[in-house]
Amino acid sequence: MLKSMTGYGNATVEENNLSVTAEVKTLNSKFLDIYCRLPRQFSDKEIELRSLLTQQLERGKVELSINLTRSSGLKPGVVINRPMVAAYVSDLKETANGMLMSVSDSDVLQLALQQPNAYLTESLDTSADTSDWTTILTAIQEAIRRCDAFRKQDGAILEGKFQEYIQTITDRLADIEEQDIRRIPAVRERMRNSVKELLDNESFDQNRFEQELVYYVEKFDISEEKVRLKNHLAYFLEVLATEEANGKKLNFISQEIGREINTIGSKANDAAIQRFVVQMKDELEKIKEQTMNVI
The missing domain is CATH 1.10.10 (Arc Repressor Mutant, subunit A)
Structure with missing residues (x-):
């Protein structure tokens, strides 16, 4: 199942005259980058929260903010x-x-009141702090759960787009296979003319003749590239359907797909096939761009 790196979740929990609103935002990032905005009296909990966010959100730029509202009559934390x-x-x-x-x-x-140390940020009631932190943690965990659900929902949309892009490339590959059948006679005719020129030449060189044949065969034959491209496309869909699917792996496979497409374009020497190759590259760029948004 794919997960997008873009997500949002918020939750509000009210308990013991304390209202806690937790908000989690995630964006694209090559690595895990966490920023926490906490009440000053709970700044020592940042390491604990970073560990929690790392375990559940894995990758991306993560912003966590917490807002506290107390009922009247209670002493403030500062x-x-x-x-x-x-x-x-x-x-x-x-x-x-x-x-x-x-x-x-x-x-x-x-x-x-503006001078240093004019305020105390330490809580006067340790037991109250413990109870407050339990409420805060409940709100944070619910916000994370909703953010993760958002990511899964967005990932499902991305998965559908990936399937569309791969299907388009597959369709263009089928068009290339049809065109390749029509291309072969033209290639064969060019080879025949080249061989004829060599045979008519009084200074015919057998070694050069063999080299010319090998050159043309290797230059124009795209059979292996078509087979490998089919395999890469099938493997992309296979990985996409697994629970372990991730953006890095899909990006690696897309690079292999790109190599085969480029080779087909360079070897085909056919205008119609070149048009299909351009369309395939366009779809592949969409895939690469979207894999950057997948965990």
Whole structure:
């Protein structure tokens, strides 16, 4: 089953006067790149969350954000460091008096609240923190589950597109096989004329004659390329149908498909086949582009 690297999931859980909203976004990325936006009092949980996201989302650029809303009457997670603020107020007033300046108490308090260590971010209730984290983790896990479901849904759409692209290439390969039948007499005639020129030449060289035949046979024969291309197309669909299907493996197979298509185009020396090759390359580029969005 394919999974897209593009996904979105959010969840809200309310418990013990705490409302938690978790949001998970994922985008394309060659590797796993995680960014977490957490409440300050739970910043120490980032490593735990990174491990959880790595296990369940595997690959892509992942953004996790958490918003907390508490009911009225509860103490906030960030509180004023009153002894420190009082010391700042006293020092600021003494400084203002020493400089014979008149300042209001509200201005002094506002300035004191802006000083370092004016706030405490440590929770005053460890048991409450534990209960809050359980609620937060529940919301995160549900957001991840919904994001993963989004990825699977998008992956199913991609799988259908891959099948369409492969079918188009298969159809063009069938057209090439039909055209190749009509191409062979023209190739044979060119070979016959080349051989005739050699035979009519008084300085006929047997070795050159054999080399010329080998050259034409190898240059114009695309039988092996057609067989290998068929096998690669079948293998792509086979891998696509497995649970282990992933973007990297499909991209590797598409590269092999591209090599055979290019060889057919270079060896065929036929205008009609070249047109089919161009159409096949166009479909192959769509495949390569989409494999970059598959986990």
